[in-house]
Amino acid sequence: MIKPDGVQRGLVGEIISRFEKKGFKLVQLKMMKVTKEVAEEHYKDLKDKPFFPDLIGYILSGPVVGMVWEGQGVVKAARKIIGATNPLEAEPGTIRGDLAVQTGRNVVHGSDSPENGERETALWFAGHGIVEWEAHMKPWLVE
Ligand code: UDP
Numbered sequence: 001m002i003k004p005d006g007v008q009r010g011l012v013g014e015i016i017s018r019f020e021k022k023g024f025k026l027v028q029l030k031m032m033k034v035t036k037e038v039a040e041e042h043y044k045d046l047k048d049k050p051f052f053p054d055l056i057g058y059i060l061s062g063p064v065v066g067m068v069w070e071g072q073g074v075v076k077a078a079r080k081i082i083g084a085t086n087p088l089e090a091e092p093g094t095i096r097g098d099l100a101v102q103t104g105r106n107v108v109h110g111s112d113s114p115e116n117g118e119r120e121t122a123l124w125f126a127g128h129g130i131v132e133w134e135a136h137m138k139p140w141l142v143e
């Protein structure tokens with residue numbers, strides 16, 4: 001998910017491009033103004049953290065872009081492409097390392113496990129599912 005700061009800063013294309021160029025397949029994409037219920041459900045594991053109210057306020061502060069990407073090792077690779085939660089600790093070359101300076105404005109979210117990827121896809125794209133299509137680049141990516 002591209003967070004509101006990523007949208008406002010004009011980073012949507014840049015962020016999508018990094019996943020696309022790596023070789024992952026986009027199977028769902030939607031710009032949306034998320035509801036408080038969805039934001040709180042999405043981050044429910046963090047609800048006891050002191051930063052939770054600010055985090056929910058941040059996610060509700062503007063439109064976000066939800067995406068679903070598929071591919072070999074996509075969850076682990078996406079977390080690497082995104083970089084550490086604190087952008088000042090994120091390596092150069094990662095999205096957060098290159099494009100952000102603060103944990104509370106770290107431009108992008110990535111699912112932390114395949115199970116959470118499924119859970120978040122069901123939550124964010126309820127009733128929409130994913131788009132099944134064959135990527136013709138596949139034999140050029142995977143032997
Ligand atoms: N966050 C924050 N302060 C913190 C830790 C996290 O504002 O001290 C926010 C930040 O936007 C982060 C999100 O909460 O991306 C979710 O936290 P998590 O630990 O799951 O980090 P992520 O998986 O996004 O790297």
Ligand code: MG
Nearest residue numbers: 109110111112
């Ligand atoms: Mg997380």
